[in-house]
Amino acid sequence: LGNCPSEQVVDICQQLKIAVQDKHPFAFKFESLGGFPSNKSPRIFWIGVGEGKEKIADLQHAVESALSSLGFKGEKREFHPHVTLARLKKPEDLRPILEEISAEDISPKPINVDSIALFRSQLLSSGAQYFILEKIFLEKD
Secondary structure: OOOOOHHHHHHHHHHHHHHOOOOOOEEEOEEEEEEEOOOOOOOEEEEEEOOOHHHHHHHHHHHHHHHHOOOOOOOOOOOOOEEEEEEOOOOOOOHHHHHHOOHHHHOOOOEEEOEEEEEEEEEEOOEEEEEEEEEEEOOOO
């Protein structure tokens, strides 16, 4: 969401609750590893979602739609569910590593999703720190 005034947090949380009111817990599995912009010279090392990516995309779309009422602009790029594993200060060829490991090696079991969270990040010289402002549970079946 970027920088937001602290007085907007209550409204954001309310919209997040609306976004997930009909969403149910689900599971997903990781499927692939890669680098962005390329495996040869990446700045980002990521793990991509396979099974369950439609549920994550549905959740992302619901959140984006709900927050648009507060003036937040939607992402123009296509959404690709993933987790950033590392940000590389100096690009290093990932291809030899990717030949040795798989997403299954890193995360062999499904990951259960039963909530979403609104975080505040604080950038420090030692790196970013994250604080949960609100955790919203998905509706049980």
